[in-house]
Amino acid sequence: MTRRPVTSVDVARLAGVSQSAVSRAFSPEASISPAMRARVLEAAATLNYRPSRIPAIMLSGRSLMIGVIVGGLSNPFYASALEQVAVSLQASGFQVLLVHVDDALTLDAALNQLASYRVDAVITALAIGTRDTAEALSALNIPAICFNSRFVGRNISTITSNNRQSGAMAAKIMRECGVRFPVWLAGPARNAASRERRHGFFDALTDHALIDHALIDHALTSDTPSPHPILELQGNDTYESGFNAMRDLLDRNFRPDGLFCSNDLMACGAMDALRDHGGLACPKDVIVIGYDNIPQGAWHAYDLTTFDQRTEKLVDAAMDILNDAFRPGAKALSRKIVVAAALVVRRSTAKAPPQVR
Amino acid sequence: MTRRPVTSVDVARLAGVSQSAVSRAFSPEASISPAMRARVLEAAATLNYRPSRIPAIMLSGRSLMIGVIVGGLSNPFYASALEQVAVSLQASGFQVLLVHVDDALTLDAALNQLASYRVDAVITALAIGTRDTAEALSALNIPAICFNSRFVGRNISTITSNNRQSGAMAAKIMRECGVRFPVWLAGPARNAASRERRHGFFDALTDHALIDHALIDHALTSDTPSPHPILELQGNDTYESGFNAMRDLLDRNFRPDGLFCSNDLMACGAMDALRDHGGLACPKDVIVIGYDNIPQGAWHAYDLTTFDQRTEKLVDAAMDILNDAFRPGAKALSRKIVVAAALVVRRSTAKAPPQVR
Incomplete structure (x- = not known):
């Protein structure tokens, strides 16, 4: 038995008809007698022939x-x-x-x-x-x-x-939960959706005067020049980047009480760092919000509030x-x-x- | 501007050559003068023409x-x-x-x-x-x-x-860790790989007389007819099925000290149930082994020993x-x-x- 697929030529030969008759037998709208069509379909079944789409692609x-x-x-x-x-x-x-x-x-x-x-x-x-x-x-x-x-x-x-509105909604939740040290964990700079989420989050935070710079300054260790790098962490949309960013923040003795992450993978990583590295319980010590609603966010170890796209x-x-x-x-x-x-x-x-x- | 893709006919028209010349210009081995090829390629670039693979598919x-x-x-x-x-x-x-x-x-x-x-x-x-x-x-x-x-x-x-050998290896780890109540969490019955993993695991457990039926009988509540359903839990390869199977086992007051799961997703679910529902710490109270080495198994909440395929x-x-x-x-x-x-x-x-x- 040869390795090449069965073609309409093989079917025509077995059925004793022309190649064009085979083609017409497989076109519902084509003109062909019922007897001829039956003969072709029987030969096709015997040979396991499947009509090719390639000629149709070429024509149309x-x-x-x-x-x-x-x-x-x-x-x-x-x-x-x-x-x-x-x-x-x-x-x-x-x-x-x-x-x-x-x-x-x-x-x-x-x-x-x-x-x-x-x-x-x-x-x-x-x-x-x-x-x-x-x-x-x-x-x-x-x-x-x-x-x-x-x-x-x-x-x-x-x-x-609607990334920007969702960011604003995340800020509203922070407000309702009385968050004083909100942190934004960003995706990579090229990620336009992440930039939009940040925009909505920051605008709404500023509108509501949620960012208390005096309190943040107080919480910072002396080698930190300004509170801004603390409020904003940089990740790359992976679990590991979320874990590492949060671990580094905790190492600087900053204890956030609210975290909005540009995606769920980073949120899961940050939550593991909060628990294992900072000894912080969620939601008692810190609330966390993600984005995407991936299945893992619903796992019992995370139970993550998030935005379902x-x-x-x-x-x-x-x-x-x-x-x-x-x-x-x-x-x-x-x-x-x-x-x-x-x-x-x-x-x-x-x-x-x-x-x- | 029309919506149809640019064809070799369009290129031939703009270059003032035959359609066959266009085709030859895009075949490295075809015979065509350098000047003619350059003329075709220039016209093709102007029109953003990309040669089609469809005729070649039809011929070959x-x-x-x-x-x-x-x-x-x-x-x-x-x-x-x-x-x-x-x-x-x-x-x-x-x-x-x-x-x-x-x-x-x-x-x-x-x-x-x-x-x-x-x-x-x-x-x-x-x-x-x-x-x-x-x-x-x-x-x-x-x-x-x-x-x-x-x-x-x-x-x-x-x-x-090598599913069967891996199952035997999981049994060996149970033995080395001194496990007395090993549990197998199976994938769906149609999953041939799961059946093989079970086979290797059970064979090796039996060989080493690890299953202590008297101890299991003792641990069982009275409404459980035989220890067999306890040793073997049925999942469907999802996180949820692993969580539910383990929660149900814990509800029957059975506390396993070793768990081998047919895949990592079920292992993550079972680990969450062990912690949240049974108050069991891993690996102190129970050791867990999975299969697949999915990224989530490496997450800090699980830190799962597993078989990388x-x-x-x-x-x-x-x-x-x-x-x-x-x-x-x-x-x-x-x-x-x-x-x-x-x-x-x-x-x-x-x-x-x-x-x-």
Whole structure:
């Protein structure tokens, strides 16, 4: 037995018909007699023949494949988002051409690959980091959908969480819990969503005069030049970065009573440092808020209050954009869709009694 | 501006050459004058043209696409394995056609889709549950590689962890730690890897007479008919199932001093139940061993001793099979490869002093 897949030529030979008859037998709308179709289908079944989509792709230019670009599946949020995107695309009759890229620098190379397979659209969970990459995406001349990215352009639509409002909501919770030393644990500088969350959090804190610089100065050790670096910790969206940032803060004898983290992975790391390194109990000594609602945040060791990005809504929005973009005569789309996150309250903010300021 | 991608016809028109010249300009081995090639490449750059792979797929029957079948990306082990498979395939010039299936029942439908795109091979992280599915895979007439599956057949190769030996190793650790009430937390019955791990664990426990039925009988409450259901807990590979199984055991006043879990997710759940529900400290009161070495097992809240499946070795083995299968004149492969897991010792088994029996 040969290794090559069975082709329509093999089926035609066995059925004693032309190759074109095989092709017509597998096209519901084609003209072919019922007897002829039955003969072809019987031969196809015998040979385990499956019709190829490749000729149709060549004729129509439509592959029904969507390029999905991912990086960092070690963050359960992205793994779950990819799973939901794949399920939704498959349910709509699309296939997923998965492209893994380490960072935005290699995105350009990935785009060439995707274009050569004539994907119908591109969905990227990777933020577009530069104007050049955005232009390369636009130049593909197919719909592109970016999650949590700030670049919009011709053919490019973005779908983001309402990061700024969620940041303000986190500040409101700090206020209601009577937090005096709030700490913000940031994602990497290139992460636009993290910057937005910080913006909303800081604006709302300042509005409500929650930051008490005199108290912070008092709490600081002498080798710390200003309170600002304390209020703001830098992470890189990983568990380890959250653990290390909080451990370093505790080593400087600063004991925060409120922590807002740009994502749940860092929040889990920071909570472990608070407990193991600082001897601080959550929520009794410090309240913690994350972002993403990854499964681990619900684990009993963390029980983390967080913002659920509602991935199902993000994915629904992406499917709506695709449907509109593929309508006959549709123009290039450049939508900007914001999906409101849902606050998930768990034990990590259950400070009682609340001391409203 | 139209929405359709730029084609070789557009490039030929702008360059003032034939479509065949455009095609030759993009084939390194084709005969074309340097001047003509430069003219085509300039026009292609102007139009942002990217050559299509589709005609080559049609002519050669080779798509350079590999169908990768996944389910349950909420288990970080599978998310990480997918990431490593994607990276390796891309590095070898392949593209990943991702297919998400909920269970083996929908695998057959997925196979038809994959065949219609003329994928060159199939890699599945999903265990093949039935002989019928194995036969459907064989009938595709392309190489298929299955992780942790027990079915082998024509065109089907399997790559598994040395589950039985690892189970025996877990028993050895229990013995060295002086465990008297060992508990096995199983994955779902359809999980062949879980059955193998149990087999190795139980065989080695029996060999070393570690199970002390008299002591277990003594520890049981009266409404428990036999010690057997206690020694063996049933989970479904999720965190929640591990938590619930252990909580139910503790509710029956059974306090294990050693726990081997078929995967890390269940181990994390069981550890949270041991601490929060049973007030048992790990490793002082109970030692815990998992399987998979997911990132969460290394988190400070767990610090879990586990078996690392060495995904990079599993993936390397898959790439070797693909390379051999695609050699000219290669016969259908049916390999069975076993990769030895690496024991990762962490605090969850750091019982001191060890009481060797």
